[in-house]
Amino acid sequence: MTIQLQVPDMACDACAKTITQAVLVLDSQASVKADSQTKQVTIETQASESSVRKAITAAGYNPV
Numbered sequence: 001m002t003i004q005l006q007v008p009d010m011a012c013d014a015c016a017k018t019i020t021q022a023v024l025v026l027d028s029q030a031s032v033k034a035d036s037q038t039k040q041v042t043i044e045t046q047a048s049e050s051s052v053r054k055a056i057t058a059a060g061y062n063p064v
């Protein structure tokens, strides 16, 4: 399943990396593309959208 999220408080590449890591902890098989310019995170994963959102929130970001 592909999940697309906007994360407005992903300000820079370090944020993008933190978010990517948070998703990979949830699902090590996930493919994550986080772009701090567009604030867009695209995730290909077997995990549910709500669990992905929770992981990103736990990392300190607020997906829209």
Ligand SMILES: [Cu+2]
Pocket: 010, 011, 012, 013, 014, 015, 016
């Ligand atoms: Cu940052």
